[in-house]
Amino acid sequence: MRLLIINILLLFSTQVWSQTDLGIGLVSIDFDDKTILKFYSDTSATEPKKVVEFFDDRSINSWNINDLDKQKEWLKPEVLWLDYFAFTFRCLNKTDRWFQIIVNNETEKTYWLKKTDSTKFKNWEEYLKDMFGVERLSSYPQKIMTEPIENSKEIEYQGTDCFVVKSMKGDWIEIMTPDYCDEIFTDSKTPIKSGWIKWRKGEELIINYFTTS
Known part of the structure; x- marks a missing residue:
């Protein structure tokens, strides 16, 4: 319950501002x-x-x-x-x-x-790499790809999004599933060692991030 409440608070702080200029x-x-x-x-x-x-x-x-x-x-x-x-x-x-x-x-x-x-x-890469976790927006569904390009191979994933950021390349971030996700979400059946999703679309933030558990 504590995690859910925290996530709701942080979802508000990131989703509401998604249209604001991302800056540098x-x-x-x-x-x-x-x-x-x-x-x-x-x-x-x-x-x-x-x-x-x-x-x-x-x-x-x-x-x-x-x-x-x-x-x-x-x-x-x-x-x-x-x-x-x-x-x-x-x-x-x-x-x-x-x-x-x-x-x-x-x-x-x-x-x-x-x-x-x-x-x-x-910068955004340094900041997102420090976050406890990130997830894809339900309002902007996207696949997890093997490479940071549109036509790369999709990685099949089942379960709740619970990722950390390893690196960034332009509009893409490289993600992985940390060990603590297994303790939080029992439905994370397909851990990701390395995958890519988009974190921005122009000046729009298209992920949620969480500063703490």
Whole structure:
């Protein structure tokens, strides 16, 4: 039941944003109770448009954001899951000192965020390889192929999708079935050692990913 609830939450965070520009990668925030994030309209601005401040919320035994309900009116990032230290934005551009990030995946509103020790950039390959698991979208059915080309041989697969990402080649990701999938899903009868599916179609994300079990 715990896994199901977590998956529902994470499905929401990935599927809802599937139409948003994928950008060049993602920026994750390594936050604590002293973290203050300032969002600027452009790199020449002297005053931030928005400010997010974290604090130690003893009532929930976790870090939290001041005025979170109000902040959520404009703040709809790729992932916002403070209990699991997950606070991630899609990144459109980066310079030596700045990231241009999508702060609202519904409206595609962007701001600029200064690079600090707490901002960690990963391209999509690095990010997806760090995920607990990925699965194909039911709304975008696709076969598992032996090679990252359309007319390669199909790999027959039965059971619930539960894969990790080994590598990426353009619009394709190489997947495999980790051992822990057998413990979670008893119907995974045909483990994949190496197969390929598409993770994107243009700027559309066509897989779900899960940050944790």
